Amino acid sequence: MQIVLKDFTKTFDGNTVIDRMNLTVRDGEMLALLGPSGCGKSTTLFAICGIHRVNGGQILFGERDVSNMPSQQRNVGVVFQNYALYPHMSVFDNIAFPLKVRNDSKADIARDVRTIAELTHIAELLGRRPGQLSGGQQQRVALARALVRKPDVLLLDEPLANLDAKLRLEMRSEIRRIQLETGITAILVTHDQVEAMSMCDRIAIMKGGQILQIDAPKDMYHNPRTSFVAGFLGNPPISFLDGRTMDGRFLDEGTGVTLPLPAGVTVANGTGLTVGIRPEHFGHAGDVPVRGKVVFAETQGRENLYDVALPNGALLRSVQPARDDVRPGDEVSWQLNSAAALFFTEDGRRL
Amino acid sequence: MPARSYLTGLAFLSPALFVLIGFFFLPVVLTAVFAFTNMSTSTGISGGSYVITGNLLGSLKAQGVAPTVVDALSQASFVVDEQSIAKAQAAGTDAQFLAEIEQQLSGKAFSEERAFERELKSLRYRPRSIRDLKLAVDQFELSVLNTRFASAAEAREAVSELVPSAPADVVDEIVDASYTGWRWTTSNFTRLVSSSDTWRLVGNTIFYVAVTLSFTVFVGLFLAVTTFYLPAGAASAFSMLWLLPRITPVVLYTVMWKWFTWEGGFVYTAAQALGLPAFNYMKGSVPTAWTIVIMVNGFIGAAFAMILFSGALKAIPVQQLWASEADGASRWQQIRFIILPHLRWPILFVVSYQTLSLLSSYQEIWLTTNGGPGRTTTVWALESFNTALNSYTGNLQYGLGAAMALILVIVGVALSILYLRLFRFDELLSRPKIEF
Amino acid sequence: MTRNFANWPIVLVLLIISTPIIIMYAFLVIDTVTTSPPGSAIPNGFTLSHWRFLIDPTATGDVWRPTLTTILFTASIVVIVLGISSTAGYALSRLNMPFRRYFLAVVLVMHAFPLVTLIIGVFLVLQFVGLYNTLTGVVLVKAGLMLPFGIWIMKGFYDTVPWEIEMAGVQDGASRFTVWRKLILPQVKPGLFALALFAAIDAWGEYMLPRILAPSADFEVLSIYLNTVSDPDSTTYNFNLFKSVGLFYTLPILALYAIFRDRLMNIFGGGTKG
Numbered sequence A: 001m002q003i004v005l006k007d008f009t010k011t012f013d014g015n016t017v018i019d020r021m022n023l024t025v026r027d028g029e030m031l032a033l034l035g036p037s038g039c040g041k042s043t044t045l046f047a048i049c050g051i052h053r054v055n056g057g058q059i060l061f062g063e064r065d066v067s068n069m070p071s072q073q074r075n076v077g078v079v080f081q082n083y084a085l086y087p088h089m090s091v092f093d094n095i096a097f098p099l100k101v102r103n104d105s106k107a108d109i110a111r112d113v114r115t116i117a118e119l120t121h122i123a124e125l126l127g128r129r130p131g132q133l134s135g136g137q138q139q140r141v142a143l144a145r146a147l148v149r150k151p152d153v154l155l156l157d158e159p160l161a162n163l164d165a166k167l168r169l170e171m172r173s174e175i176r177r178i179q180l181e182t183g184i185t186a187i188l189v190t191h192d193q194v195e196a197m198s199m200c201d202r203i204a205i206m207k208g209g210q211i212l213q214i215d216a217p218k219d220m221y222h223n224p225r226t227s228f229v230a231g232f233l234g235n236p237p238i239s240f241l242d243g244r245t246m247d248g249r250f251l252d253e254g255t256g257v258t259l260p261l262p263a264g265v266t267v268a269n270g271t272g273l274t275v276g277i278r279p280e281h282f283g284h285a286g287d288v289p290v291r292g293k294v295v296f297a298e299t300q301g302r303e304n305l306y307d308v309a310l311p312n313g314a315l316l317r318s319v320q321p322a323r324d325d326v327r328p329g330d331e332v333s334w335q336l337n338s339a340a341a342l343f344f345t346e347d348g349r350r351l
Numbered sequence B: 001m002p003a004r005s006y007l008t009g010l011a012f013l014s015p016a017l018f019v020l021i022g023f024f025f026l027p028v029v030l031t032a033v034f035a036f037t038n039m040s041t042s043t044g045i046s047g048g049s050y051v052i053t054g055n056l057l058g059s060l061k062a063q064g065v066a067p068t069v070v071d072a073l074s075q076a077s078f079v080v081d082e083q084s085i086a087k088a089q090a091a092g093t094d095a096q097f098l099a100e101i102e103q104q105l106s107g108k109a110f111s112e113e114r115a116f117e118r119e120l121k122s123l124r125y126r127p128r129s130i131r132d133l134k135l136a137v138d139q140f141e142l143s144v145l146n147t148r149f150a151s152a153a154e155a156r157e158a159v160s161e162l163v164p165s166a167p168a169d170v171v172d173e174i175v176d177a178s179y180t181g182w183r184w185t186t187s188n189f190t191r192l193v194s195s196s197d198t199w200r201l202v203g204n205t206i207f208y209v210a211v212t213l214s215f216t217v218f219v220g221l222f223l224a225v226t227t228f229y230l231p232a233g234a235a236s237a238f239s240m241l242w243l244l245p246r247i248t249p250v251v252l253y254t255v256m257w258k259w260f261t262w263e264g265g266f267v268y269t270a271a272q273a274l275g276l277p278a279f280n281y282m283k284g285s286v287p288t289a290w291t292i293v294i295m296v297n298g299f300i301g302a303a304f305a306m307i308l309f310s311g312a313l314k315a316i317p318v319q320q321l322w323a324s325e326a327d328g329a330s331r332w333q334q335i336r337f338i339i340l341p342h343l344r345w346p347i348l349f350v351v352s353y354q355t356l357s358l359l360s361s362y363q364e365i366w367l368t369t370n371g372g373p374g375r376t377t378t379v380w381a382l383e384s385f386n387t388a389l390n391s392y393t394g395n396l397q398y399g400l401g402a403a404m405a406l407i408l409v410i411v412g413v414a415l416s417i418l419y420l421r422l423f424r425f426d427e428l429l430s431r432p433k434i435e436f
Numbered sequence C: 001m002t003r004n005f006a007n008w009p010i011v012l013v014l015l016i017i018s019t020p021i022i023i024m025y026a027f028l029v030i031d032t033v034t035t036s037p038p039g040s041a042i043p044n045g046f047t048l049s050h051w052r053f054l055i056d057p058t059a060t061g062d063v064w065r066p067t068l069t070t071i072l073f074t075a076s077i078v079v080i081v082l083g084i085s086s087t088a089g090y091a092l093s094r095l096n097m098p099f100r101r102y103f104l105a106v107v108l109v110m111h112a113f114p115l116v117t118l119i120i121g122v123f124l125v126l127q128f129v130g131l132y133n134t135l136t137g138v139v140l141v142k143a144g145l146m147l148p149f150g151i152w153i154m155k156g157f158y159d160t161v162p163w164e165i166e167m168a169g170v171q172d173g174a175s176r177f178t179v180w181r182k183l184i185l186p187q188v189k190p191g192l193f194a195l196a197l198f199a200a201i202d203a204w205g206e207y208m209l210p211r212i213l214a215p216s217a218d219f220e221v222l223s224i225y226l227n228t229v230s231d232p233d234s235t236t237y238n239f240n241l242f243k244s245v246g247l248f249y250t251l252p253i254l255a256l257y258a259i260f261r262d263r264l265m266n267i268f269g270g271g272t273k274g
């Protein structure tokens, strides 16, 4: 089912949190809503599932306008961050609850619960109480409960935030697998970019109640439309240098770094620009040597991470295969790949 | 706007609304309404009738109603007509005698009883005994005195019939004054303001609230802090002990105090054995009566305070206490600098809550000293209750009592609103998150 | 908890200020099974005669009828208070409604203000609706007076239930009523239980309302019965007898309190700041 938000607006006590947001989620895709804390991700999610009322605009499920429908009529499955399992009911009863309130027959309930429990790999846990389950198992129960009614839409609000690192990896692929197997349209709210990139077909990056860019993870990474998006995606994050144009080239006066502007771009001489360089494009093969002093080094096992301070204090980050010949305090001269540099105007737009 | 979701809320609230309106809101309104009436046992609650009594005539005369009219009203007259004959018949007057009266005296009227009596005595079938004669005479008496009229119109008619000469406005005045039901008045309040008793009551009440409150807070604090330091077993024994007064039914609790302090009671016996003054401490002297009243209520309050304070103390991070001990703080310093600051809000809460409940509590006083000796331990709430519902004389003055209660309600509501501000009521409110 | 300080001075002071309570309650029990000579508080003989009232109605009148009435009285009040507080508390904690703020404020004001002062008004209301001198009337009034407290306590307990449970229920297609009944109510069971205990103890001890609002009714609760026994003008006046009846009357409360003390204390977590 396709979901469309048309000029969706939400205010709390006269305070507009989301102003005329437009968003289309395609049928069967998994979309990530990614953004910093407080940007309105949960608010958007709650509006879609019918917990919040919209203050303006429309929400369409397929052709159906659901803006003024209560949750009960929207047929949306939601997985909450803390799972919200019913603590006084067994796993079976938890999963069966949506079916019971719709008055399904006992036999149907038993069958549906079993099917979904097998899909989510919790068939042997049905007799337990939520309190007797691990975090990952609770997560699966919550998913099963959300899916058992065969909802049109699945919403996940930071579903992995409460799991430890290993479980998070496991559940990431599990949720994706289940979503693919059921073919359900899903929206995943997260502020973890890795989660968004690894699980979703497309990512919508939000900031201050606005969607800045929607794209497939790869396109988003390589082709950010603004410096905010560029800075938000990527770990370790991109580094920025400030400078201006000079004879069709970018020049950072403080460090003397000069880079060619991308082909086909013409900017007036002296225009302020910001250039973004991802860590994997500094310290490898490149065309522009940059000198600096290593101020921070961290090994992550397979890779090392370096912060290099340029003469004027600006920092460039570099990720390289593990090596132990460079230490903090060393002077280095590493290559920068100018073809991969991303140029932004002073107000953050991509050139 | 979201009318449908409002409906769910109201549906869930409606049983409570129903009861609260019936037993809180309505009583407040009624109290306010009746505070402006002179309602009492003698006026009744529903409404009255019109009765001209001898007393009333006296006061009418004093108010300047023409003496001729008053006298005429107090006079009876004797009329022989169909009505009075029927009445006499119903009363069992001898039929032959009646027939004779009708025949001889029909249509006649006498203004003096003697004259009528003389006339009757001359009849042939007159009864032998004087008593029977008098009884017969009575049946022909026409008078408004002490007759109950259901409506003002009937009373007016009767008065004008008896005193045709009386001007209409005088008749109205008389009828109006003869009303026995309740009327609207502000006299309850003027009476309260002008009475010196009122100020003594106010003084008593303030004294009672202030002293009992201090007792409650200090004993509560002491109990909470000390049990906090005791080993768990002893602490729970003491807190259980101190909660007894709070859960014991008030009838039993107050009589236990009577047993404790009356003559022949425990303290009495002990004092006697020690050669100390022994008397009924609850009723025998003002200082002892007050002491007992304050202890009776203070013990109950202290239990309440102790629970709240102990709860707050448990929330103090233990590390703070350990740290202070490591720093060499004495126990007193620990209490002063760590424990008391943590108890600021609970203390404030107990003070506000107890002020209100002490202001309006009278059950314990009623069942112990009942305001005595004399009226020395009577507080406002008790007086209001006694005036309205528990008078010795049997005349319950609902109006005056309601006026007193109303004043208490106003003071209470004003204080509550103050406290709601103080405790940042708005923080207790969170908006429902499901907006449908 | 801490061991740095000596405990015995504290225990001593505590004992001293607790003497009235200790003496009163100790003798409450002792006097019911002993006789003491006139002019002395020290018992000199054991007897069960003060308990004769249990089987012999001649001394004080039948005690079992008032007991049954009191049980009925208490049970009705508990049921009403629980039923109404659990719905109203939920509404105030979770549901949309106009003037919600004011309802809450009013409930708080009522809660803070024990409206026995309004007994005059209540008396008149009962007169008008014809419930004066009836058990129903007294039950309703008593339940009504306890409601603000009950509602406030229940609201406190509902406030601690995670919103997500409620949201999940609604997403699962359940109506708000089903959500409340099947999902939320089971979460506040400790609150309901504590409130029930509290209401039971309070109702069991109620004296004033039956006395004033049903002075000449044909039912009698134990508090009234006890007061009749303890009337100094009555011929059977006798502290020991009174204490036996009183202890009989109070035992259920003491038992509830002793067994469920911790659960009862729960209630104070909900209603107050601190």
Ligand SMILES: Nc1ncnc2c1ncn2[C@@H]1O[C@H](COP(=O)(O)OP(=O)(O)OP(=O)(O)O)[C@@H](O)[C@H]1O
Pocket (backbone or CB within 6 Å): A012, A013, A017, A035, A036, A037, A038, A039, A040, A041, A042, A043, A044, A191
């Ligand atoms: N019920 C509410 N009342 C008032 N303001 C609210 C309410 N809910 C959210 N907000 C505000 O709306 C904004 C968006 O909140 P939202 O919960 O959608 O953020 P989020 O993107 O989910 O953040 P997080 O990652 O921290 O969960 C925030 O500024 C928040 O303060």
Ligand SMILES: [Mg+2]
Pocket (backbone or CB within 6 Å): A041, A042, A043
């Ligand atoms: Mg959120």
